[in-house]
Amino acid sequence: MPAHGDLVEIRLGPRRAWMVCHPELAHEVLMDPHTFDKGGPLYDRLGKLMGDGLVTCRQSTHRDKRRLLQPGFRPSHVAAYTDLVTEEAESVCEGWQTGRTVPVTEAMMTLTTRTISRVLLSDSLDDPTTAQVRDCLADVVRGLFVRTVVPIDALFRLPTPANRRYRHALSRLHAIIDTVIAQRRRGPDRDDVLGTLLAAAHGAGDGPSITDQEIHDHLITLLLTGAETTALCLAAAFDLLARHPEAERRLHAELDTVLADGRRPGPDDLPHLVRTRCVVSETLRHSSPGWLFTRVATRETELAGRRLPAGATVLYSPYLLHHDPASFPDPERFDPDRWLPGRPTAAQRRATMPFSVGNRKCLGDEFAMVEATLALATIAAHRRLRHLPGHTPRPPRPAITLGPRSLVMACEARTRTPSPRAAGAPHTSHSRTAGDHVVDNA
Numbered sequence: 001m002p003a004h005g006d007l008v009e010i011r012l013g014p015r016r017a018w019m020v021c022h023p024e025l026a027h028e029v030l031m032d033p034h035t036f037d038k039g040g041p042l043y044d045r046l047g048k049l050m051g052d053g054l055v056t057c058r059q060s061t062h063r064d065k066r067r068l069l070q071p072g073f074r075p076s077h078v079a080a081y082t083d084l085v086t087e088e089a090e091s092v093c094e095g096w097q098t099g100r101t102v103p104v105t106e107a108m109m110t111l112t113t114r115t116i117s118r119v120l121l122s123d124s125l126d127d128p129t130t131a132q133v134r135d136c137l138a139d140v141v142r143g144l145f146v147r148t149v150v151p152i153d154a155l156f157r158l159p160t161p162a163n164r165r166y167r168h169a170l171s172r173l174h175a176i177i178d179t180v181i182a183q184r185r186r187g188p189d190r191d192d193v194l195g196t197l198l199a200a201a202h203g204a205g206d207g208p209s210i211t212d213q214e215i216h217d218h219l220i221t222l223l224l225t226g227a228e229t230t231a232l233c234l235a236a237a238f239d240l241l242a243r244h245p246e247a248e249r250r251l252h253a254e255l256d257t258v259l260a261d262g263r264r265p266g267p268d269d270l271p272h273l274v275r276t277r278c279v280v281s282e283t284l285r286h287s288s289p290g291w292l293f294t295r296v297a298t299r300e301t302e303l304a305g306r307r308l309p310a311g312a313t314v315l316y317s318p319y320l321l322h323h324d325p326a327s328f329p330d331p332e333r334f335d336p337d338r339w340l341p342g343r344p345t346a347a348q349r350r351a352t353m354p355f356s357v358g359n360r361k362c363l364g365d366e367f368a369m370v371e372a373t374l375a376l377a378t379i380a381a382h383r384r385l386r387h388l389p390g391h392t393p394r395p396p397r398p399a400i401t402l403g404p405r406s407l408v409m410a411c412e413a414r415t416r417t418p419s420p421r422a423a424g425a426p427h428t429s430h431s432r433t434a435g436d437h438v439v440d441n442a
Contacts, residue, residue, distance in 0.1 A: 007304040010315075017294075017313040018303070019320075023327060023351035025304055026316045030358040033059045035301050038360065040294030040313045042400075045148045049140060049170065051213065053221030054363060064207050066363060068200055069218065072119065072193045073364045079267040081119060085371050086264040088114045089378035096383060096411040104238055104385060104407040108231040109134045111375060116226035119367075120193040120219055124180045133176060133223065138405075139169035141228055145399040177219050181212070194219065222364075229289040230368050232403030234375055236287040237279055238385045239404050240334045243393065247336050248384075251275055255381045256416045265377045270370065273377055278336040280372045284354040286334050291319040291402040293356070318353050319402065327351035381416075385409040 006022035017040075020026045029036045037059045047056040054065045071077070092111045096102050113134040117125045125133065143166030147156055156163055181194070189195055197215045200207065241248040254275040259265055265273065297312040308314070323331040327348055328338070338344060344352075355362035362368070388410055396402045 007306055012313065015313060017315055018306070018308060020314060020316040021320065021324075022304075023321050023324075023347075023353075026321060026353065027350065027357060028303070029295055029314055029316065030353075030356060030360065033062075033358060033360055035298055036295035036314055037298050039296030040315075042148050042292070042294045045144055049144065050221040050224065051217030053217040055221050055225060059360075062360065065218070066359075068196065068207055068210070069193065069222075069363060072196060073367050075366060078367050078370050081115075081367065081370070082265070082267045082270075082374060084118055085115055085374045086266075086378045088118075089375040090264065093379050093383055098411055098413045100411055101388065101408050102385065102411045104409050105231065105235045105403075105405055106134075108234040108375075109138060109227060111234070112227040112231040112371070113137065113223075115371060116223060118192075119226070120222055121180055121184075122190045122192045122194075124184065124194070125176075129176060132172060134227070136169040136173040136176075137224060137227055139165050140173065140224070141400050142166075142405075143169075148400070173220065173223075174216070177216055177223075181215060181219075193222065225362075226364060226368075228401055230372055232289040232401055232405075233280065233283055233287075233368075233372050235404045235407050236289075237283040237372070237376055238409065239387075239393075239407055240283060240286065241279065241380075242385055242387050242409065244334050247279065247334065250336075251279055251376075251380060252384075252414065255377055259377070259381050260416075262381070262416070265374055265381075269377075270373065273373055274341070275336060276377045276380075277369065277373045278339040280369060280376060281339040281352075282334060282336040285322045285328070285338070285352055286332075287396070287403060288318045288322055288354045289401040289403050290354060291396075291398070292317045321351055321353065324351065380414075382414060384412040384414045386412055 006020070006025050008019045008021055010017050010019050020029055038056060039058075043056050050056050052061070054062070054069060057065055088111050091114075092107050093102075110131070114130055117130055117133065143162065156166075181198075184190070184194055184198065189198075194215075197210065197218055200210045201212065201215060203209045241251065254273065258269055258272045270277075293316055295314045295316075297308050297310055297314065299310050301308055303314070322328065325331050328351070338348070355365035355368070386409060388408065397405075399405070
């Protein structure tokens with residue numbers, strides 16, 4: 001049992017709250033969703049944006065919602081999305097010119113917004129509308145954090161530029177989704193998440209029928225969670241690789257071997273992109289986009305020897321847990337080799353929770369890992385991103401998510417190194433589970 005010091009009482013404005021500071025204690029909370037349900041200031045604010053979607057719903061309705069959406073993110077479907085991801089990754093970087101600057105964060109948001117919108121809505125969004133969705137998501141995420149930490153609603157009704165920008169982005173995002181739903185109802189059925197939701201609204205399937213509002217809420221939820229966090233992970237990966245040339249060299253060596261002919265990676269390449277996936281895994285440990293989450297005690301209970309009243313807010317921070325030297329020696333060091341097959345201990349795997357754990361673990365955790373791995377491989381195989389002269393790393397600025405929000409880098413063409421595979425040597429067999437883990441968003 002963790003010591004009392006692993007549960008620290010803090011203040012959230014006028015509220016008392018308890019911060020979980022030990023991975024085993026975090027597991028205790030997250031594996032008991034009936035006692036520690038979704039709730040607290042973060043989810044109260046998110047509920048105004050997402051409605052009663054998979055992220056914000058209470059435990060009593062979670063099972064049916066997850067069962068409805070799960071088929072679109074099963075491993076068999078994830079493999080089918082490989083071409084979609086690599087196509088979008090190639091598209092987003094094909095216009096990058098050697099020696100010119102690249103707005104990396106914006107480019108990664110474009111990539112992930114296009115990708116998740118195609119998974120959810122097929123080709124319902126044209127390029128200008130996709131760009132609007134990307135910009136709206138950025139404005140909404142920027143405005144959400146201050147609304148979470150400042151408990152005075154009247155401040156957000158003032159006609160300030162920031163408030164107007166937030167309200168406009170929210171309104172436009174909802175309008176775009178409503179338009180897509182209306183257009184789809186008049187068109188042919190499609191095999192995507194929206195098609196699954198519309199079928200459920202008509203009473204098809206084993207679960208209960210859903211309302212038009214639930215369709216809307218699910219799409220908003222999956223758009224927000226499926227674009228922002230993966231984009232920030234990719235931006236952080238390029239930032240970290242540029243600051244750690246040896247890790248970058250090892251990544252490039254793998255790509256030059258696995259993708260020796262310069263082609264896009266495919267589903268059969270995923271088991272061999274071991275170091276690429278390790279870079280993603282270490283980025284999620286070092287710079288996890290989802291950094292702070294809350295739960296609410298549904299009844300009076302005991303945690304780490306302390307009595308918590310019903311309604312108590314409990315917080316856990318993947319960032320804090322991932323940077324605990326007791327779990328990860330030299331935690332500030334970016335070291336993708338931590339996740340090579342056989343390297344991480346069972347305790348380190350349990351301490352790493354970028355996608356949460358338990359039955360509220362992220363619905364799209366493996367999709368996000370595959371998307372980030374393939375996007376990183378596709379871009380890094382042909383491009384190298386360098387920091388601009390005079391660049392100084394800055395501490396992360398807290399928001400709803402954490403990461404480099406306005407990263408700009410210089411693009412360099414990359415000379416591929418000769419590899420044994422290019423001469424006809426076979427792949428070296430690796431475990432597909434390299435870096436596999438157990439954004440708290442489901």
